[in-house]
Amino acid sequence: MKIGILGGGQLARMIALAGYPLGLQFVVLDPDTNAGAGGLSEHLLGAYDDPALLAQLAEKADIVTYEFENVPAHVAEYLSSHTTVYPPAGALAVAQDRLLEKNFFRDLGMRTAPFAPVDCLDDLVRAVADIGYPAILKSRRMGYDGKGQVLIHSAEQLETAWLAMQDAPSIVEGFVGFEREVSIIAARRPTGAIAFYPLSENRHRGGILRIAECRSDDPLQTLAEDYVTRLLEKLDYVGVVALELFAVGNELLANEFAPRVHNSGHWTIEGAETSQFENHLRAILDLPLGSTRARGYAGMVNFIGGVAGDAQVLGIANAHLHLYDKAPRKGRKVAHATVRADSADCYRAALQQLADLALATDDS
Amino acid sequence: MKIGILGGGQLARMIALAGYPLGLQFVVLDPDTNAGAGGLSEHLLGAYDDPALLAQLAEKADIVTYEFENVPAHVAEYLSSHTTVYPPAGALAVAQDRLLEKNFFRDLGMRTAPFAPVDCLDDLVRAVADIGYPAILKSRRMGYDGKGQVLIHSAEQLETAWLAMQDAPSIVEGFVGFEREVSIIAARRPTGAIAFYPLSENRHRGGILRIAECRSDDPLQTLAEDYVTRLLEKLDYVGVVALELFAVGNELLANEFAPRVHNSGHWTIEGAETSQFENHLRAILDLPLGSTRARGYAGMVNFIGGVAGDAQVLGIANAHLHLYDKAPRKGRKVAHATVRADSADCYRAALQQLADLALATDDS
Numbered sequence: 098m099k100i101g102i103l104g105g106g107q108l109a110r111m112i113a114l115a116g117y118p119l120g121l122q123f124v125v126l127d128p129d130t131n132a133g134a135g136g137l138s139e140h141l142l143g144a145y146d147d148p149a150l151l152a153q154l155a156e157k158a159d160i161v162t163y164e165f166e167n168v169p170a171h172v173a174e175y176l177s178s179h180t181t182v183y184p185p186a187g188a189l190a191v192a193q194d195r196l197l198e199k200n201f202f203r204d205l206g207m208r209t210a211p212f213a214p215v216d217c218l219d220d221l222v223r224a225v226a227d228i229g230y231p232a233i234l235k236s237r238r239m240g241y242d243g244k245g246q247v248l249i250h251s252a253e254q255l256e257t258a259w260l261a262m263q264d265a266p267s268i269v270e271g272f273v274g275f276e277r278e279v280s281i282i283a284a285r286r287p288t289g290a291i292a293f294y295p296l297s298e299n300r301h302r303g304g305i306l307r308i309a310e311c312r313s314d315d316p317l318q319t320l321a322e323d324y325v326t327r328l329l330e331k332l333d334y335v336g337v338v339a340l341e342l343f344a345v346g347n348e349l350l351a352n353e354f355a356p357r358v359h360n361s362g363h364w365t366i367e368g369a370e371t372s373q374f375e376n377h378l379r380a381i382l383d384l385p386l387g388s389t390r391a392r393g394y395a396g397m398v399n400f401i402g403g404v405a406g407d408a409q410v411l412g413i414a415n416a417h418l419h420l421y422d423k424a425p426r427k428g429r430k431v432a433h434a435t436v437r438a439d440s441a442d443c444y445r446a447a448l449q450q451l452a453d454l455a456l457a458t459d460d461s
Numbered sequence: 462m463k464i465g466i467l468g469g470g471q472l473a474r475m476i477a478l479a480g481y482p483l484g485l486q487f488v489v490l491d492p493d494t495n496a497g498a499g500g501l502s503e504h505l506l507g508a509y510d511d512p513a514l515l516a517q518l519a520e521k522a523d524i525v526t527y528e529f530e531n532v533p534a535h536v537a538e539y540l541s542s543h544t545t546v547y548p549p550a551g552a553l554a555v556a557q558d559r560l561l562e563k564n565f566f567r568d569l570g571m572r573t574a575p576f577a578p579v580d581c582l583d584d585l586v587r588a589v590a591d592i593g594y595p596a597i598l599k600s601r602r603m604g605y606d607g608k609g610q611v612l613i614h615s616a617e618q619l620e621t622a623w624l625a626m627q628d629a630p631s632i633v634e635g636f637v638g639f640e641r642e643v644s645i646i647a648a649r650r651p652t653g654a655i656a657f658y659p660l661s662e663n664r665h666r667g668g669i670l671r672i673a674e675c676r677s678d679d680p681l682q683t684l685a686e687d688y689v690t691r692l693l694e695k696l697d698y699v700g701v702v703a704l705e706l707f708a709v710g711n712e713l714l715a716n717e718f719a720p721r722v723h724n725s726g727h728w729t730i731e732g733a734e735t736s737q738f739e740n741h742l743r744a745i746l747d748l749p750l751g752s753t754r755a756r757g758y759a760g761m762v763n764f765i766g767g768v769a770g771d772a773q774v775l776g777i778a779n780a781h782l783h784l785y786d787k788a789p790r791k792g793r794k795v796a797h798a799t800v801r802a803d804s805a806d807c808y809r810a811a812l813q814q815l816a817d818l819a820l821a822t823d824d825s
Contacts, residue, residue, distance in 0.1 A: 110481070117478055119771065120784035122500060136486060137501060370779060370801070385776040392756055392803075407483065412749040415734055420484035437734070439756075 099124055100378070101158025101180070103145060103172070105132030107421035107430070108164035108358050111366070113137040115374035119382075124157045126150055133422040146172050155179035160381050162336060166192045166356050167239055183335040183381040188356040191332070195237045195268045195353070202351040205327040209351050210343070211271040218259045224269045225255065231272040234258045236265040246304065248272070273350055275343035279312070281321040282362040284337045284376040284386050285329045292376060292386040293322045294369060297361040299341075305428070308452060309361040310396035311368050317342075320349050328354060337362075337377035360399070360430070367417050367437040368395020393437055394444035398451040400432040403458040410434050413450045415443060463488060464742070465522025465544070467509060467536070469496030471785035471794070472528035472722050475730070477501040479738035483746075488521045490514055497786040510536050519543035524745050526700060530556045530720050531603055547699040547745040552720040555696070559601045559632045559717070566715040569691040573715050574707070575635040582623045588633045589619065595636040598622045600629040610668065612636070637714055639707035643676070645685040646726040648701045648740040648750050649693045656740060656750040657686045658733060661725040663705075669792070672816060673725040674760035675732050681706075684713050692718060701726075701741035724763065724794070731781050731801040732759020757801055758808035762815040764796040767822040774798050777814045779807060 098121055102109040105127030113123045113134050123138035130142060139157070143150045146169050154161060160181045166189055173186035191201050199212045213224035215234060225232050236245035245265075247258040259267075278301065282294040296315045300308040312318075325340045339359030343350040362373040371379075371387025379386050403425040404410075410418045417435040425431055434451050438444040462485050466473040469491030477487045477498050487502035494506060503521070507514045510533050518525060524545045530553055537550040555565050563576045577588035579598065589596050600609040609629075611622040623631075642665065646658040660679045664672040676682075689704045703723030707714040726737040735743075735751025743750050767789040768774075774782045781799040789795055798815050802808040 114478060114481055117474070117501065117786075118781070118783040120786055137481065371781075379775060382771075384772050387775065387781075388779055392801075407746075408748050411743060411751065415752055417482070417735075417751075419482040422481075422484055437756075 098122070098160075098382070099158050100381075101126070101154045101161040102134065102138070102164055103154070103161065103168055103176075104164035105129065105134040105138065105140060106164055107133050107419075107423070109134035110137060110421060111363075111372075111374045111419070112162075112164070112358065112377060115372055116378050119375070119378060119384075121378065124154060126154050131422070131424070136422075145169070148175075151175055152179070162357075162377070162381055163189075164357055168193075184338070184356045185333060185335065188332045188334055188338075192354055192356045193238055195235055196266075197237075198353060199268065199270075199351075201328075201331075205324075205331060207324050207327070207351040208348060210273045212268055215259070215262075215267040215269050218256060221255055221259050221267075221269055225249065225252075228269065228271040232269050233272055234262060234267055234269045236262055236267050238265070273343045273345065275345050275350070277344040278341065278352075279315070279317065279321065279344050279349075280309075280339050280341045280359065280361040281318075281325050282337060282339045282359060282365070282373055283322070283325045283329060284373070284380040284389075285334050286380050286386060287335050287383045289330075290386060291326060291329060292389045293318075293325070294362060294365060294373065294389045295391050296321055297364070299361050303428075305401060305430075306360050306399055307401070307455070308396065308398050308448070309364055310448070311364050311391045311394070313391045317344055317347070317349055320347075324349060324351060336380050337373050360433075363419070363433050364395040364397040364435050364437075365389075366419070367435045368392055368397075393439045394441055395435065395437045396444070396448050397433050397435050398448065398455045399430055400434070400455050401430055401459045402427050404432040405454040405458050409454055410451070413447050413454075414438075415447050416451060462486070462524075462746070463522050464745075465490070465518045465525040466498065466502070466528055467518070467525065467532055467540075468528035469493065469498040469502065469504060470528055471497050471787070473498035474501060474785060475727075475736075475738045475783070476526075476528070476722065476741060479736055480742050483739070483742060483748075485742065488518060490518050495786070495788070500786075509533070512539075515539055516543070526721075526741070526745055527553075528721055532557075548702070548720045549697060549699065552696045552698055552702075556718055556720045557602055559599055560630075561601075562717060563632065563634075563715075565692075565695075569688075569695060571688050571691065571715040572712060574637045576632055579623070579626075579631040579633050582620060585619055585623050585631075585633055589613065589616075592633065592635040596633050597636055598626060598631055598633050600626055600631050602629070637707045637709065639709050639714070641708040642705065642716075643679070643681065643685065643708050643713075644673075644703050644705045644723065644725040645682075645689050646701060646703045646723060646729070646737055647686070647689045647693060648737070648744040648753075649698050650744050650750060651699050651747045653694075654750060655690060655693060656753045657682075657689065658726060658729060658737065658753045659755050660685055661728070663725050667792075669765060669794075670724050670763055671765070671819070672760065672762050672812070673728055674812070675728050675755045675758070677755045681708055681711070681713055684711075688713060688715060700744050701737050724797075727783070727797050728759040728761040728799050728801075729753075730783070731799045732756055732761075757803045758805055759799065759801045760808070760812050761797050761799050762812065762819045763794055764798070764819050765794055765823045766791050768796040769818040769822050773818055774815070777811050777818075778802075779811050780815060
């Protein structure tokens with residue numbers, strides 16, 4: 098059985114590593130000659146929308162999946178009409194557009210921050226009069242890791258903010274003074290069976306995820322499972338999904354979702370009984386989903402821009418290093434490390450040491 | 462950093478899977494076009510003693526290791542003189558010859574079964590007069606999975622047994638009525654630091670390992686660590702070693718050792734904080750060794766000759782499947798499955814289900 102992956106970066110790399118023990122083979126399509134999944138798979142080298150390469154991908158792969166959501170609609174359509182593609186193209190369409198996404202959440206009865214579409218400065222002025230300050234203006238499409246976002250504190254900043262969007266269709270959202278950002282990762286099979294991971298609690302800096310920690314027995318787990326179930330069922334979703342949520346008291350506000358394995362779930366490699374990568378594969382192959390239970394305490398630290406020496410990371414008790422085989426570059430995720438431990442004290446000490454190491458090499 | 466591996470079967474495959482997260486690349490030398498590690502590494506296709514391929518392996522790899530011990534002495538010498546080879550050639554020489562091995566154990570003060578060299582029928586007759594019945598006649602070299610061994614119950618069987626050896630230099634050993642067979646797996650760095658895994662308790666049938674279970678807190682752990690430490694230090698060993706022992710009451714008899722990662726340690730992939738495969742790599746790279754602690758209860762079942770359907774194995778709670786990408790063949794190890802669980806009951810139930818599945822597909 099051969100799995101095709103659109104994108105050959107670290108997510109594809111970790112999917113492939115999880116797939117070999119299941120007897121799977123891989124083919125990735127990626128324009129980067131040094132794509133991290135390259136050594137683990139057949140590598141179709143070229144643009145994501147190259148028709149000849151897409152035809153090859155559809156031909157070689159029994160099932161196609163992807164490691165990013167910004168797949169052009171015509172590419173998703175082409176692949177879907179030539180082979181089995183999971184998650185379904187409909188999930189991509191929603192996840193690619195912040196306005197569709199927020200309306201989708203609202204239609205499913207999930208709470209969100211107040212939001213409004215913005216296609217011109219007038220729209221922005223009117224919407225913010227309603228929503229208040231601070232507000233965030235975001236381009237509807239192609240945003241990730243905090244890019245394409247402007248925080249607006251006062252009326253004087255409105256025009257500059259709109260100019261920064263360069264006329265891109267946008268959305269303005271009320272700024273949520275949230276207490277915690279959490280994400281729920283879940284996997285769904287074609288049969289409809291769903292497995293939920295314990296919540297991840299996520300810390301960002303500069304719009305980039307830095308630390309994600311497993312929160313077993315979080316009081317908001319049940320509500321998060323309810324939210325993500327609505328999403329999965331509405332989309333007739335197959336595969337792993339990550340739903341990012343703001344926690345405010347006992348409430349959850351849906352922020353965005355990623356129709357793929359997700360950085361906030363990397364702790365599952367060592368920290369859960371079955372990793373998100375393996376469960377993504379089990380889901381798209383319609384195999385029984387593996388247990389999502391945490392194995393003790395678990396968390397993850399991203400290395401951004403550069404990574405500490407291997408010996409430094411591996412010298413920390415219970416630390417597990419995951420290099421992505423990517424050249425260091427400012428603001429680039431090049432590795433992560435997981436901590437898993439049976440005791441809270443051991444866990445916290447190791448996570449702090451990793452966070453310190455990550456900060457020392459972080460250039461962003 | 463590129464690691465060369467002599468042999469590209471399932472052990473090389475699992476070493477490579479453990480090595481990618483550490484940023485390593487691999488090149489294997491294996492005569493089988495379908496070698497299981499092939500998709501994960503550069504594959505030099507040909508005989509293990511092909512001079513041109515050995516030169517390529519030494520040239521391409523920063524460090525060379527191997528997945529089997531029957532490496533011809535001249536091959537080990539050639540590689541050692543052209544690149545760094547771990548474990549050291551001296552360990553291979555001892556492990557390849559049952560007589561050298563038993564003398565080595567005895568010289569290190571380990572208990573063994575009674576044994577004597579046999580080079581002719583007279584030797585055998587004389588030795589067995591001393592050792593008694595039952596006794597086992599074994600060829601000194603190239604024995605694995607019970608091959609090249611004859612059990613002798615009475616004087617009438619002596620001549621037939623010796624004929625079966627076809628004049629190969631042999632060793633006869635007293636048959637040990639052992640209670641348990643255990644193995645200790647340990648890793649040693651060039652600096653001398655050693656990490657010990659909890660004992661594995663191993664069940665064989667037909668000379669082939671079927672089930673290995675992690676035994677945390679076994680009363681014989683300390684003695685086993687003492688034995689393997691003597692071995693590691695005497696050989697100035699670097700890498701993972703497996704020492705197989707017979708447990709008789711409070712005593713351990715050294716049976717044999719494998720200078721490599723070992724089937725009885727496959728439960729460490731999910732069942733230990735750091736797998737034997739990763740610790741082998743950490744050891745040969747002189748990186749800090751990872752924690753060898755068990756994560757709860759853990760064990761492994763081999764699939765011999767064939768494997769149950771993926772869905773059957775993955776439908777068992779906490780079961781983890783490891784396919785080797787090998788065509789089914791009578792008596793061939795084609796996969797294993799691990800169970801890891803926090804409760805003894807859950808563990809035992811899952812292991813039993815796996816053992817039943819393995820038995821149903823086992824043709825040997």
